[in-house]
Amino acid sequence: MIVLNKNVKTETIEEGLTRKILARGGKMMLVEVCFKKGSRGYVHTHPHEQISYVRKGSFEFELDGKREVISVGDSVYVPADKPHGVLALEDSVIVDTFTPQREDFL
Secondary structure: OOOOHHHOOOEEEEOOEEEEEEEEEOOEEEEEEEEOOOOEEEEEOOOOEEEEEEEEOEEEEEEOOEEEEEEOOOEEEEOOOOOEEEEEOOOEEEEEEEEOOOHHHO
């Protein structure tokens, strides 16, 4: 499957936060999330494993109660059911891979 970004629908999650499901198949899903400076992905958990990659900008990333600033090129592995969230320190883009797919995003 080849997915052209220009053909992918952008979904507004809340003010300052948009999401695109870039590709999905089998047990995997790739999602791009754009944040305006100051926007949050509030601390939450889910039964999916997740890897996040910072494509643009920087975030304060919280994972299991620990916070660290991550920026372009950095990545984070989030085990299933671990509390995590982000604060965008500038206009930023993060790319998330989930397994299994986030059915709640569909």
